[in-house]
Amino acid sequence: MSRWKEILEEQTRTNPSRLTVEEAILLYDEADFNALRQTALDKRRKMNNPSEVTYLIDRNINYGNACTINCQFCSFYRAPGHEEAYLQSTEQISARVRELEAIDGSRILMQGGVDPNLPIEWYEDLLKYLRENHPSIDLDCFSPIEIEGIADVCGLSTNEVLQRFKQAGMHGLPGGGAEMLVDDVRLGVSPLKGSGENWLKVMSEAHSIGLTTTATNVIGFGETNAHRVGHMEKVRQLQDRTNAEGNIGFTAFIAWTVQLENNAFGRSKRGRLNQKVGPAEYLRHVAISRLFFDNIDHIQASWLTMGMDVAQLALFGGADDIGSTMMEENVVSAAGTTKVLCTEEELQHAITRAGFKAIRRDSDYNLLETPALVEDVQTLPTPPPVQ
Numbered sequence: 103m104s105r106w107k108e109i110l111e112e113q114t115r116t117n118p119s120r121l122t123v124e125e126a127i128l129l130y131d132e133a134d135f136n137a138l139r140q141t142a143l144d145k146r147r148k149m150n151n152p153s154e155v156t157y158l159i160d161r162n163i164n165y166g167n168a169c170t171i172n173c174q175f176c177s178f179y180r181a182p183g184h185e186e187a188y189l190q191s192t193e194q195i196s197a198r199v200r201e202l203e204a205i206d207g208s209r210i211l212m213q214g215g216v217d218p219n220l221p222i223e224w225y226e227d228l229l230k231y232l233r234e235n236h237p238s239i240d241l242d243c244f245s246p247i248e249i250e251g252i253a254d255v256c257g258l259s260t261n262e263v264l265q266r267f268k269q270a271g272m273h274g275l276p277g278g279g280a281e282m283l284v285d286d287v288r289l290g291v292s293p294l295k296g297s298g299e300n301w302l303k304v305m306s307e308a309h310s311i312g313l314t315t316t317a318t319n320v321i322g323f324g325e326t327n328a329h330r331v332g333h334m335e336k337v338r339q340l341q342d343r344t345n346a347e348g349n350i351g352f353t354a355f356i357a358w359t360v361q362l363e364n365n366a367f368g369r370s371k372r373g374r375l376n377q378k379v380g381p382a383e384y385l386r387h388v389a390i391s392r393l394f395f396d397n398i399d400h401i402q403a404s405w406l407t408m409g410m411d412v413a414q415l416a417l418f419g420g421a422d423d424i425g426s427t428m429m430e431e432n433v434v435s436a437a438g439t440t441k442v443l444c445t446e447e448e449l450q451h452a453i454t455r456a457g458f459k460a461i462r463r464d465s466d467y468n469l470l471e472t473p474a475l476v477e478d479v480q481t482l483p484t485p486p487p488v489q
Contacts, residue, residue: 106133110141113393121394123335129390130327135382142389142420149399150422155458156400157449158426158465160209161202165190165228169215189217192231199236202429205446206473209240209426209465211276216251222263225252226270233271240465241271242314245278246304247295261307274314274465275305277356281320284332291323298333302340309344309351314466317341317352317398321387322360322379330387334394341397353467354400354423355391358407359384381412385419392420400467405444405452414456423463424449450475 103111109125110133112118121129129138146152166189199210210232225244232241244252244267246260253260264275282288283298308315317337321330337355344351359379384404392401402423403416413424427444446462453460454475462472 104132107137109133110137113141114144120396123331126331126334126390126394127328129393130331130386135386138386139389139419142392143418146392146401146420146422153459154422154461155417155453155456156423156461156463156467156469157446157453158209158423158463159202159205159207159446160211160426160465161198161207161429163190163195163198163210163212164214165195165212166214166217166220168217168219189220192228195228196232196235198429199232199239202239203236205427205429207239207427207429208470209242209273211426212241212243213245213248213276213278216248218251218255220252220255222252222256222258222266226266229267229270229272240273240314242274242276242465243267243272245276246301246308247279249275249304250296250300260304264304264307264311264313268311268313272313275308277305277316277318277352280318280333280337282323282325282329282333283336284325284329287323287325287329298336302336305352306340306344309340309349310347312349314350315352316354316356316402319355319357319387319391320360321357321384331390331394334391338395338397341395345397352398353465354402355395355398356402356404356425357384357387357391358404361407381408381415384408384412385416388416388421389419410444410448410452414452417453417456417458423467424453446473447475 106129109121109129113121168189195212202210229241229243232239249260249263252258253263256263258266279295280298280301281292281295283301285297288295288298305315305317319330319333319337334355337352341351388401388403395401400423401421402425403413403421405413405425406428408416413421417424427446427449429443450460460472460475462470464470
């Protein structure tokens with residue numbers, strides 16, 4: 103029997119041994135695509151309700167785009183002082199939250215850049231205002247990279263910044279800025295972003311004070327399969343430490359592909375290192391992540407970067423959540439993606455068309471009352487076979 107078959111067979115047992123880094127790399131390199139996805143689907147069925155797929159009604163808000171980090175794959179940021187740099191007012195942000203409330207949303211995911219001109223009081227005042235005026239909305243704000251930048255500007259530790267933001271009303275911390283936590287890759291595409299250990303440190307501090315977090319991963323920089331598994335290993339190790347301390351840690355793992363169309367990384371490396379990640383490779387990554395993360399409950403599919411049909415296919419290979427409505431998206435769209443908004447009805451149809459029951463959730467994965475599916479919305483096609 104091939105070694106990859108033995109590994110997959112072990113994962114089907116009632117109490118399988120933990121998938122090792124070496125085994126995960128071997129599966130990436132050699133495992134049959136369909137057998138791998140079937141094993142991941144079986145594990146997903148054991149870890150989550152096999153008949154349900156969850157989704158979230160939320161909104162992305164980018165409060166500003168001034169940033170000093172200069173990631174090569176980012177088309178959204180502008181240098182501080184640039185004529186296209188902007189900063190939204192509290193009322194502008196609040197108006198966007200009111201639009202979310204009007205469709206019964208439950209979470210905003212608010213991020214910007216690392217802006218050296220903003221004092222910590224600006225962030226605290228914004229959080230306090232939003233918490234007071236929109237008490238039903240979870241405020242998941244500021245990636246670990248932003249927390250680092252704010253700490254540097256204000257002369258505080260990252261833990262102090264997190265403590266103050268939680269006191270001001272912040273509910274959670276987005277997983278953005280992780281990209282690739284293996285520094286051989288990370289420092290090549292974002293040399294000013296700092297090491298992967300910095301991101302992990304901030305997330306560890308967030309876990310220690312009970313903030314809701316997710317772990318993310320971007321693939322397609324020209325990294326190896328070993329790099330990808332190395333990223334997941336760092337996330338899994340942190341989750342182990344967090345769980346040992348009695349904290350929940352990461353609620354989900356979310357991977358997507360780097361967008362190449364309108365950024366310096368895509369222009370400079372096109373045709374060499376970064377052949378665009380296709381559906382089969384993305385779905386292989388989703389399946390391996392489900393098998394690898396025995397300590398993270400949920401795997402989310404990325405309709406935003408892969409399209410809804412591929413996201414539907416991911417539900418048959420390890421993913422149990424299809425993501426969120428977003429309402430507004432500026433970062434990925436700046437890099438070239440065209441489909442960046444999705445209604446609740448579209449998500450419900452995508453889930454039910456794939457054969458699952460659609461369940462609305464909040465950012466903590468608490469299940470919420472779900473409205474009936476609107477039948478006159480145009481249904482999405484049945485997912486095509488993966489080539």
